[in-house]
Amino acid sequence: QAGVARAKKEGISTVILDTAGRLAIDEALMQELSRIDRTVGPDQVYLVVDAMTGQDAVRSAAAFQEALELDGVIMTKLDGDARGGAALSVKSVTGVPIKFIGTGEQIEALEDFHPERLAGRILGMGDVVSLVEEAQRKFDQDEMKRQEERLKAGEFTLDDFKKMLLQTRRLGPLGKVLGMIPGMGGMQEMLGGADLEKDMNRLFGIIDSMTPDERRNPSRIVDQSRRRRIAAGAGVELQEVGDLVKQFDGMASMMKGMAGLGMRERMQQVQRLQTQMQNPNARIAKPKGDTGRRLTADERRKLKKLRDKDARRKKRGDGD
Known part of the structure; x- marks a missing residue:
């Protein structure tokens, strides 16, 4: 009172x-x-x-x-x-x-x-609309415009990739973000207790251990001596450096194709990328990506089971 x-x-x-x-x-x-x-x-x-x-x-x-x-x-x-x-x-x-x-x-x-x-x-179908609204509220719009201009010019470097990940962190815990992207719920469930924030920091460590020229042109990181130097500087395994470079090659092409698209269309592109990551025949599926390690045979079986379950659910929805 x-x-x-x-x-x-x-x-x-x-x-x-x-x-x-x-x-x-x-x-x-x-x-x-x-x-x-x-x-x-x-x-x-x-x-x-x-x-x-x-x-x-x-x-x-x-x-x-x-x-x-x-x-x-x-x-x-x-x-x-x-x-x-x-x-x-x-x-x-x-x-x-x-x-x-x-x-x-x-x-x-x-x-x-x-x-x-x-x-x-x-x-388990995600919630892209809420994710888009959250991104529009929390992303640095000036930085988004600068990234847009660089993408239109065909430029996307590891520095840009790092900035994009830092922007994504503003949306909240990565587990929450994964759950809001259609098709990513299965990936989130498969990862279980994986520390996604820790894995992102490992990516940052790898990028920060590169020279400015290597970050601009990661495809040049082909010889073992460079990769050993970067791995030692980041405190990670040699394979993780190669995985990041391969993953980035696939992502760079996708990001350049996003130039001029709206936020919702970009989220759809992300969904397509995730589908490629789950396809064992796709090149981008070879590196594990966010977790800094390769999928075990058991994890691959679990992921296939989740994909099959999702496909059956979608088929039932189409039948309705």
Whole structure:
């Protein structure tokens, strides 16, 4: 009451009352919530649901709906492994809409809820639209324009590649970004506990160990003495240097072809690149890429199984 009174006195139009979290249904705490609701009379009452708790979230939602008159649901922790399947049950149990989803710890990570996008995440189909919107908000637009001009001129170096990766980091954890790109969900699942951030730092170490001329013309890094020098400077295996150069050759062609395309078309190009990476006959599939190591036979079998599963899902969708 004191907080609301002060807000009115200072002309603050919005007040958020955040009550204590409740993992279990406690009668005394539920009564406390009811008293707060009657005393303050909030305009909107939201239930915050942890997407990773599954059916526990559904049971809690039913109890809260009985104790309070909910106006909506906020679903959090969608930046983790949870895809948000509990959202369907929570909506059914409470009868109120999901208003927002949380994908991080900061206020900027609170997003409007779009059911068709969450459906894509649940089905493993990605969420390119949200990724594009996030990129438009967080990327350095001046730097993007400079990169665009260089691509139009047919220029794409390892320095450009590093800048592109640093821009990508602004979107959040790489696992989250992978999950939002169609077709990359399987790659994310296959990598399991791989430390993608650590692997990106290894790439940076390799690039930083090159001379300016080598970064401009990585195809010149063909002799073993150069590769040994770079590997020693970066503290990586010799093979990782060769893998990066091969991976870059394929990516450079794709990036130059992106000149003049919009953000959405670029994301589609990225999806095509990912498909090539999964094709064992494609040249770009030979280096492992982001993880700094080659796929084991077991990992290749898992990846093939995921591709086959995705193909069957798409076939069923076409049949509908």
